[in-house]
Amino acid sequence: MPDEACRVTRFRFSVSYCFSQIDEFLTGEDDPEDGEPSTAIRLLQAVGQMKIVTVEDCQRLLGEMRSYKQAFDKAFAANIKLLQTYDGNVETAYQQVVQLMELAQRKRQVSPYLTEFSDNGKQWALLVWDTIDQLKIDMVNHNRDDDEFSPENYFSAKTRPECESSFHDATESLTTLTQRYDRISQLARQGSYWQFNAELSNLIQETADYHKRFTFNAGCINQYSSILNDIVDWLNNNTVANVQEENAAKLKKQNDVNKQFQGRIQDLRDDTQLVTETFLQYATNKIDKTKYLETIMVTDGNTLISRIELFQSSVKTDTIEPLKEMITDARDDLKSRYREALNFAVSMDTYLEDAYFYRRASRMNIWRLPVPNIDNPSSPVNAKETLDMWEVWDQNMPILKFVQVNFLCFAALPTWPLLITSLLLKKVAM
Numbered sequence: 344m345p346d347e348a349c350r351v352t353r354f355r356f357s358v359s360y361c362f363s364q365i366d367e368f369l370t371g372e373d374d375p376e377d378g379e380p381s382t383a384i385r386l387l388q389a390v391g392q393m394k395i396v397t398v399e400d401c402q403r404l405l406g407e408m409r410s411y412k413q414a415f416d417k418a419f420a421a422n423i424k425l426l427q428t429y430d431g432n433v434e435t436a437y438q439q440v441v442q443l444m445e446l447a448q449r450k451r452q453v454s455p456y457l458t459e460f461s462d463n464g465k466q467w468a469l470l471v472w473d474t475i476d477q478l479k480i481d482m483v484n485h486n487r488d489d490d491e492f493s494p495e496n497y498f499s500a501k502t503r504p505e506c507e508s509s510f511h512d513a514t515e516s517l518t519t520l521t522q523r524y525d526r527i528s529q530l531a532r533q534g535s536y537w538q539f540n541a542e543l544s545n546l547i548q549e550t551a552d553y554h555k556r557f558t559f560n561a562g563c564i565n566q567y568s569s570i571l572n573d574i575v576d577w578l579n580n581n582t583v584a585n586v587q588e589e590n591a592a593k594l595k596k597q598n599d600v601n602k603q604f605q606g607r608i609q610d611l612r613d614d615t616q617l618v619t620e621t622f623l624q625y626a627t628n629k630i631d632k633t634k635y636l637e638t639i640m641v642t643d644g645n646t647l648i649s650r651i652e653l654f655q656s657s658v659k660t661d662t663i664e665p666l667k668e669m670i671t672d673a674r675d676d677l678k679s680r681y682r683e684a685l686n687f688a689v690s691m692d693t694y695l696e697d698a699y700f701y702r703r704a705s706r707m708n709i710w711r712l713p714v715p716n717i718d719n720p721s722s723p724v725n726a727k728e729t730l731d732m733w734e735v736w737d738q739n740m741p742i743l744k745f746v747q748v749n750f751l752c753f754a755a756l757p758t759w760p761l762l763i764t765s766l767l768l769k770k771v772a773m
Contacts, residue, residue, distance in 0.1 A: 383666060387597055388720030390673045391590030393713065396723055397677045398586050400707040401684040404700065405574055407492065408691065412571040414492040419478065423564060426474045429467055430557055436464035437550050441543065465524035471557070472517040475510065478564055494567065494694035506563035513556040520553050567694060574687045581680060593669065600662055614651055678754040681709075685746050692742050700742050705732055709756050730756065 380388070523546050530542065617638070625635035688700040710732050713723035735753055736745050745753075 381601055382717070383597055383601060383662060384594060385717050385720050386666065386715075387594055387669065388590070389715035389717050389723070390670055391586070391593070392720055392723055393715055394586050394590070394673060394676060394680075395583055396708050396713050397680050398581055398583055400709055401581060401680055402578065402583075403706045404684050404703050405578055405687055407703070408571055408574045408687075409578065410492040411494070412568070412575050415568050415571060418493075419482065419564075419568075422474060422478055422481075423568075426471065426478065426561075426564075429471045429474060430561075432467040433464065433471055433553075436467055437546070439463075441546070445543070461524045461528040465521045465528075468517050468520050468524065468553070472514060472521075475513060475517075475557075475560055475564075482564070506560070509556065509559050509563060513553075513560045516549070516553045516556045520549050523549050570687075570690050574691070577683065577687065597666075600665075604658070604662070610650075610654075618651075681754055682746075682750065685742070685750065689743050689746055698738060701736070701738055704736070709753070712756060 379385075523542070527542055527546065621630070621635060621638045624630045625632065630638075688703075692700060710730050711725045712730055713725055716722055716724040735749055735756075740749075
């Protein structure tokens with residue numbers, strides 16, 4: 344009996360501490376104007392604000408890419424669309440010529456339309472040739488002074504050195520193709536179909552070679568804009584508004600969980616009060632040890648101890664563990680966003696002047712070492728000492744090497760405070 348009384352007495356102090364922690368953690372107002380939110384809500388708000396800091400950093404690093412995309416579209420988008428249309432017409436003319444030639448082989452007579460479609464194929468091939476050549480000239484010799492958001496070179500030696508020679512190969516391929524269409528037109532005018540087998544085979548091979556060249560050249564022309572399109576799409580999907588929407592959904596979910604616990608918290612408050620009052624009666628000799636133990640050990644057919652322990656367990660399972668998972672997800676999210684942003688910067692780096700992204704990165708808040716602020720969630724606290732950027736990223740280090748070598752050190756800057764934050768949950772879960 345003495346051992347049991349001691350255990351129950353220790354439990355009484357544990358219950359009081361447990362209740363104060365859980366009550367503070369889960370009890371609060373949904374609307375800040377009505378009072379202070381619960382610790383759980385403020386914790387989520389603080390973590391969500393860290394995600395906003397990350398998104399703002401990524402926008403600082405890549406935000407100007409929208410202007411670079413607009414400059415490119417303004418200068419070249421119309422010609423690129425025209426080129427794609429011309430190429431489609433080349434393909435259509437080619438298919439028509441092949442069909443007419445196959446028909447001529449079956450009937451052993453030349454279709455009167457063969458000459459017309461051969462001339463069309465030649466015309467579209469020449470238009471493709473002219474457009475590709477003009478695009479190459481414009482993109483290589485563009486005047487950067489016309490727009491500050493133009494790259495150093497669309498395909499310089501350090502970006503796509505193979506593109507320059509490929510444009511020459513493409514013009515040769517188009518020359519061969521136009522010559523083939525001339526030969527087909529000549530045969531059609533002569534009414535001869537005996538040489539069509541050889542001509543058809545040559546046309547198929549030369550058209551395939553043309554499309555191979557065209558595809559490669561289209562890649563040279565479109566690579567820059569494709570990277571920009573991917574970056575702008577990513578930026579549009581990683582906005583402060585989007586993160587705020589995500590944060591609001593998580594806060595609503597946590598508020599719903601808190602509300603589910605409100606009635607049970609009142610039960611815990613009543614049970615805690617009963618334990619305290621019973622202990623005081625026992626301590627002042629108003630009840631004996633037997634009554635003391637009976638009251639605490641058995642109440643309404645259930646042990647008071649088991650009810651309280653069950654509640655503690657449910658708080659841990661339904662609230663603490665999900666919050667810890669959310670914080671872990673937030674850490675992963677921060678790391679992922681920074682990595683994706685830097686990888687995009689690597690892909691654009693070869694088109695821009697030296698140290699462009701280094702200068703942009705120097706404006707990021709990450710170097711101020713922000714940490715979650717549970718007391719004032721909307722305003723992250725900066726560490727007492729900021730970090731000099733060069734300690735992690737030397738200006739002479741290319742961005743590719745920085746991402747390959749120092750990214751983990753960089754990513755640890757915003758994620759370690761979240762690790763510390765998750766440790767705060769342990770004292771509630773005890």
